[in-house]
Amino acid sequence: MSPSTWDEIKDYIAAAEAAGEVVEITSRTELLTPAQAAARLGVSRATIARRIESGDIHAIKVGSHHKIPLREFERFRDERAARLIRATSEEIEADLYGA
Numbered sequence: 196m197s198p199s200t201w202d203e204i205k206d207y208i209a210a211a212e213a214a215g216e217v218v219e220i221t222s223r224t225e226l227l228t229p230a231q232a233a234a235r236l237g238v239s240r241a242t243i244a245r246r247i248e249s250g251d252i253h254a255i256k257v258g259s260h261h262k263i264p265l266r267e268f269e270r271f272r273d274e275r276a277a278r279l280i281r282a283t284s285e286e287i288e289a290d291l292y293g294a
Contacts, residue, residue: 224264224265224266225264225265226255226262226263226264227262227264227265227268228260228262228263229243229244229247229254229261229263230243232263232268235268235272236272236275247263251271252267252268252271253267254267
């Protein structure tokens, strides 16, 4: 966060305090639905559901629905991209060097 953003936050809190208001600061884990994760990866929701079922993606149950923590989605996305890069580079090397 930039220093100017912090200044804006401090100004907001000071103004709220001067007006007798209460300011609460909270944090929460951003969660994605399987459909949101699928859209971000360009795959089907069923593919994400299979990955959750196999344990490739760790999700939490909220009622009867799965939710994927954003950091878990990012881990899976990055791991998937790394596998694709490795596979592609191996194919390129094989084409270039006739392996």
